[in-house]
Amino acid sequence: MDNLRRIGVGAGIGVLTLALAAPSAQAHDTFGQATLTGWAALPAATFVSASDPSGSLLGGTPSNGITPPFDDQPIQGFSGIVKNGDGTFEVLSDNGYGNKANSADFVLRIHRVAPDYGSRTVDVLGGINLTDPTGYVPFALTRPDRVLTGSDFDVESIQRVKDGTYWLGDEFGPYLLHFDRAGRLLQAPVPLPGVRAPENPLGNPNLPSSKGFEGLAQSPDGRKLYPLLEGVVAGDPAGALRFNEFDLGRKEFTGKRYTYQLEDPANAIGDAIAVDEDRFLVIERDSGQGATAKFKRIYLADKRDRNRDGKMDKTLVADLMNIADPRHLGGSASVFTFPFTTIEDVVILDDRTLGVVNDNNFPFSSGRTPGQPDNNEFITVRLTDSLHADKRFTR
Numbered sequence: 170m171d172n173l174r175r176i177g178v179g180a181g182i183g184v185l186t187l188a189l190a191a192p193s194a195q196a197h198d199t200f201g202q203a204t205l206t207g208w209a210a211l212p213a214a215t216f217v218s219a220s221d222p223s224g225s226l227l228g229g230t231p232s233n234g235i236t237p238p239f240d241d242q243p244i245q246g247f248s249g250i251v252k253n254g255d256g257t258f259e260v261l262s263d264n265g266y267g268n269k270a271n272s273a274d275f276v277l278r279i280h281r282v283a284p285d286y287g288s289r290t291v292d293v294l295g296g297i298n299l300t301d302p303t304g305y306v307p308f309a310l311t312r313p314d315r316v317l318t319g320s321d322f323d324v325e326s327i328q329r330v331k332d333g334t335y336w337l338g339d340e341f342g343p344y345l346l347h348f349d350r351a352g353r354l355l356q357a358p359v360p361l362p363g364v365r366a367p368e369n370p371l372g373n374p375n376l377p378s379s380k381g382f383e384g385l386a387q388s389p390d391g392r393k394l395y396p397l398l399e400g401v402v403a404g405d406p407a408g409a410l411r412f413n414e415f416d417l418g419r420k421e422f423t424g425k426r427y428t429y430q431l432e433d434p435a436n437a438i439g440d441a442i443a444v445d446e447d448r449f450l451v452i453e454r455d456s457g458q459g460a461t462a463k464f465k466r467i468y469l470a471d472k473r474d475r476n477r478d479g480k481m482d483k484t485l486v487a488d489l490m491n492i493a494d495p496r497h498l499g500g501s502a503s504v505f506t507f508p509f510t511t512i513e514d515v516v517i518l519d520d521r522t523l524g525v526v527n528d529n530n531f532p533f534s535s536g537r538t539p540g541q542p543d544n545n546e547f548i549t550v551r552l553t554d555s556l557h558a559d560k561r562f563t564r
Contacts, residue, residue, distance in 0.1 A: 386449050
């Protein structure tokens with residue numbers, strides 16, 4: 170278990186009440202207004218005690234009142250989540266500070282956390298660093314001890330499979346990465362055939378920078394993974410994202426893929442998880458924060474494509490900029506907003522309740538309070554309708 174050193178950073182939870190945009194023509198149906206049922210936060214400046222220094226490549230420039238470098242590794246950038254079934258979660262930190270060049274001293278890590286919605290706090294119970302001791306990565310790593318950093322991979326999504334091992338989606342390849350329970354890489358990174366990001370050492374990119382696997386869903390029977398690209402492959406229609414199928418038994422892509430169509434080509438996705446064999450929850454959002462945040466939504470996407478337009482059918486299940494808050498759990502207003510640049514974690518808690526977490530991009534994002542670094546906020550929202558999810562996901 171890790172001991173934590175926390176530096177208190179005042180972060181108000183004032184609420185921005187923004188006008189609700191009209192439903193998009195892409196969505197064929199909508200749920201009603203979701204309701205906030207829980208709110209908790211991990212302070213922005215929370216660090217792994219007695220870990221390695223970090224942030225030396227940020228130039229010492231203050232951001233939102235925080236000046237790098239740091240004596241320890243910040244616990245931030247949550248880009249994927251796994252439910253443990255006991256009130257705790259595994260959360261995945263992404264590449265660190267935003268790109269390959271500035272994240273060489275950010276250690277990739279899976280943290281175990283426990284949000285307490287009564288006290289509105291989040292405890293960090295421990296975690297594991299991601300490593301490649303066997304030498305499966307075919308290119309040079311940043312660290313000679315083969316501890317993986319944000320200059321090696323940008324891990325953005327996570328699934329734990331039946332044997333307890335983890336599969337992670339990376340943006341720099343894009344690759345699928347397979348780790349054991351201790352965070353050790355189990356095989357060579359699995360590339361997506363025909364697709365390369367600019368960070369891929371093999372060159373000839375056809376995908377925008379850091380736009381690889383942002384979402385990663387697992388089928389209810391545990392036989393398939395479905396990684397979703399964040400960016401559009403060169404030559405594909407604007408806003409059309411590839412949702413690929415991966416066979417866990419054969420450990421290879423099947424060649425099947427589906428199309429998730431963004432409501433606006435300028436939007437991005439934040440996460441994708443399965444609801445059942447055919448349907449997925451996808452976070453879709455704009456790049457705004459605070460007063461400029463307008464579009465932060467969760468869609469139900471169906472790969473059966475019942476209207477035969479070549480795209481997954483979409484149903485709006487929650488508008489994260491228009492959440493009812495009658496109990497004032499998130500502030501004094503009756504409407505709660507989640508106005509963050511990046512919202513990258515969604516998990517099914519029961520058939521009508523979702524957990525949602527932001528990626529706080531420490532120390533750069535300030536969507537909640539201008540001039541202050543965003544906390545990692547954990548919220549639960551109650552949907553107006555049942556998801557009718559596979560029962561294996563609601564346990």
